[in-house]
Amino acid sequence: MRISFAMSQESRIREINGKQQEMDRLSTMIASGKKLLSPSDDPHAWASAMDLKQGLRSIETYEKNIQFGLSWGEMTDLQLGRLSDLIGQAKDIAVAAVNNAVPEEHSAQVEGMEQIVKDGLEVANATLDGRYLFSGLEDPTPDKPFQLDDATGLVIYNGDDGSLKLRTGKGVNNESVVNLNGQEVFKPGDATGDILRELWSLREAVKANDMDATRAAISSLQGSLEHVRSQRSVLAVRLSDLERRQEALGAMRLNRQERLSHLEAADTAEMIVRLQQKQTAFEASLRVTAMVDDLNLLDFL
Amino acid sequence: MPGLSLTLETAKSTLLNTQVQIQVNSHNIANAENKSYARQKAILGTSPANLTHAGWIGTGATIETIVQMRDAYIEQKLMNSMSAESHQNTLATQLSIALAGFSDSGETGISQALGAFWDSWDALLQDPEDIAAREGVYLASRNLSQNIRTTYADLDVLVNSQISEEIQETIDKANSLLDRIANLNHQIQQNESPGHYANDLRDSRYQALKELAEIMPIQYGEEANGSVTVRYSNGTVSVTLVSGPQASPSPLHYDTVSEEVTLTSFDGGTSAAEESVQGGILGGLTAAREDIQAYMDRLNAFAGTLIDEVNGAYGSPVFTGSDARDVDISPDFLDGPTAAELSERALQISNLQEKKVSFGTGGVDARFIDFLGGIQSRMGGDLQEAETQAEFYATLRTELDGQQQSISGVSLDEEMVDLLKHQQIYQAAAKIIQQTLEMLNRILDIR
Numbered sequence: 001m002r003i004s005f006a007m008s009q010e011s012r013i014r015e016i017n018g019k020q021q022e023m024d025r026l027s028t029m030i031a032s033g034k035k036l037l038s039p040s041d042d043p044h045a046w047a048s049a050m051d052l053k054q055g056l057r058s059i060e061t062y063e064k065n066i067q068f069g070l071s072w073g074e075m076t077d078l079q080l081g082r083l084s085d086l087i088g089q090a091k092d093i094a095v096a097a098v099n100n101a102v103p104e105e106h107s108a109q110v111e112g113m114e115q116i117v118k119d120g121l122e123v124a125n126a127t128l129d130g131r132y133l134f135s136g137l138e139d140p141t142p143d144k145p146f147q148l149d150d151a152t153g154l155v156i157y158n159g160d161d162g163s164l165k166l167r168t169g170k171g172v173n174n175e176s177v178v179n180l181n182g183q184e185v186f187k188p189g190d191a192t193g194d195i196l197r198e199l200w201s202l203r204e205a206v207k208a209n210d211m212d213a214t215r216a217a218i219s220s221l222q223g224s225l226e227h228v229r230s231q232r233s234v235l236a237v238r239l240s241d242l243e244r245r246q247e248a249l250g251a252m253r254l255n256r257q258e259r260l261s262h263l264e265a266a267d268t269a270e271m272i273v274r275l276q277q278k279q280t281a282f283e284a285s286l287r288v289t290a291m292v293d294d295l296n297l298l299d300f301l
Numbered sequence: 302m303p304g305l306s307l308t309l310e311t312a313k314s315t316l317l318n319t320q321v322q323i324q325v326n327s328h329n330i331a332n333a334e335n336k337s338y339a340r341q342k343a344i345l346g347t348s349p350a351n352l353t354h355a356g357w358i359g360t361g362a363t364i365e366t367i368v369q370m371r372d373a374y375i376e377q378k379l380m381n382s383m384s385a386e387s388h389q390n391t392l393a394t395q396l397s398i399a400l401a402g403f404s405d406s407g408e409t410g411i412s413q414a415l416g417a418f419w420d421s422w423d424a425l426l427q428d429p430e431d432i433a434a435r436e437g438v439y440l441a442s443r444n445l446s447q448n449i450r451t452t453y454a455d456l457d458v459l460v461n462s463q464i465s466e467e468i469q470e471t472i473d474k475a476n477s478l479l480d481r482i483a484n485l486n487h488q489i490q491q492n493e494s495p496g497h498y499a500n501d502l503r504d505s506r507y508q509a510l511k512e513l514a515e516i517m518p519i520q521y522g523e524e525a526n527g528s529v530t531v532r533y534s535n536g537t538v539s540v541t542l543v544s545g546p547q548a549s550p551s552p553l554h555y556d557t558v559s560e561e562v563t564l565t566s567f568d569g570g571t572s573a574a575e576e577s578v579q580g581g582i583l584g585g586l587t588a589a590r591e592d593i594q595a596y597m598d599r600l601n602a603f604a605g606t607l608i609d610e611v612n613g614a615y616g617s618p619v620f621t622g623s624d625a626r627d628v629d630i631s632p633d634f635l636d637g638p639t640a641a642e643l644s645e646r647a648l649q650i651s652n653l654q655e656k657k658v659s660f661g662t663g664g665v666d667a668r669f670i671d672f673l674g675g676i677q678s679r680m681g682g683d684l685q686e687a688e689t690q691a692e693f694y695a696t697l698r699t700e701l702d703g704q705q706q707s708i709s710g711v712s713l714d715e716e717m718v719d720l721l722k723h724q725q726i727y728q729a730a731a732k733i734i735q736q737t738l739e740m741l742n743r744i745l746d747i748r
Contacts, residue, residue, distance in 0.1 A: 005333040058655075139430045160641060
């Protein structure tokens, strides 16, 4: 085969161009840390990578939701704990009032009860980051969720019975309720179990030294204490469920990240070795070009 | 009559012959880098001999003709491979432009906007009455609809103006090349006589044929009078575009409305509508247009289904419009519903991201992100295919180019050796003249 002048020039230029392109590609991979630069590199892997990224994104959302649910639940539990303590204290005061009605202690008992009613209302209107814990979904601003008429003991609830639902996973059972609404915790307006009203009634009974009413309040407060305890256990089950989901998601995320990096991430060490190989080959092409260009019959005549 | 004067004559013609040969060498060297140039060679023939009492005496050599080194078979194959390569190259270029605007790996573009859209509804779920969360939903919805619209519009511009314009320009170029080939045919016929080839005009014509082969696949054959006949045929239609000096005033015509290319034969006799020329830049452009149109249809299916599903889940319009062309958000869609309603609807919408829905394009039901990934994966597959094919044809073209150059290309070393050879012959002939003159002088010196 004859090698023409134009041909040998062209094929050397083609070689140099080709090597430069490969080097450019490799250095882009190293710089970006990715071996999958465009869908055309590997259409199937690209689609899988997109799927994994979507999965990771939703896991992140679930984790955010769970984190929110956990802090909401923990705050709710804290407030319910306080409520139990308040009811317990109220009961103690009531028992003390019934058993030894010493006039000197009476004013202290009334004072204690007044503080407990105030604190109870404060618990009912507790907030987390500016949101009321026990108002359902409604934000009753400018009113507070609970209002207690100090003269009549009437409790008004401005919230609703909405459930704060969050998505905490895939599939059918993917919605978790994270709140307890004021209706189910404090039972405002109910004939029995209206906690705020019961505290108020006890205060009035202690104030009036009405022993029968005080005794009655003790037994109904016992019921309320049990109700709060049952609400706390509902909450505890939810919290442990959320924690379980959180753990499972952590494992899933790790697995997906691993698969994604397997599909997408460039192995820097390998890429650098390959780049060095290309560099050597490129230098060889340049050297050959220089050598061949010097070859001319004229030099030997 | 044999004698010293005949020797002088023979040596003189040798001097003249070698000068012509050296000029041919020089012409070859001057065109060494031009790949359309075919190396030329002066063919020597023995001059007629004289009959003397001693028998037939030779009278030297004459240059019979100057020929080009060409192989029509290899050249036709080379042009076929050039058509195929430029088809795939053009297709790959256009597809990579389309892909650059569409693909996003989930960090930018539509799939990122879609992810942010789903996330915004989840954030709203945490606090349905929060102004920031509502604003987030509003912005994410607007961003998503904008993203879909601009991606579609970019593809639309690519297909309906850029590619269309390029097809028009390519056709104009093909028409002027066909005209040039017909003209060169005419000039070659005028300038050639038996044994005298218009080599340099043939080089120009070869160059024009090569340029035409890049645009569209052609078949050509040389006639006895030196002209070439250029045909386009693809199995179903066969149109003779150039015959001798004749070609239609505009052999190719592109109808911008029907998006069809019409081919007219040299005498205006036959014409054929060719929807997709297979091969060449023209073929690549039409194939790219079809592919991108298909992606746009899929994007429309995606947008249409998204609009329907989201609006259905929300109960009232979140998005307006019907497809990717006109999708937009419905203003104030967040006003109205109560906190409880909003919470329920946000849950419905957020759950859509895991729902498998039908996109009405055939195939199985898929999640939104999978369908989007499917479009990208398909685009990537098409591009990969075009790139692989282009690489294959480039290798084939290089191989055939090598073969063609092996026959027609100029090798400087070879020319140099020829030059030396002719120089030696020239010197030898000059020596003969010198010697003959000395002999003649010797005779004249006798008195």
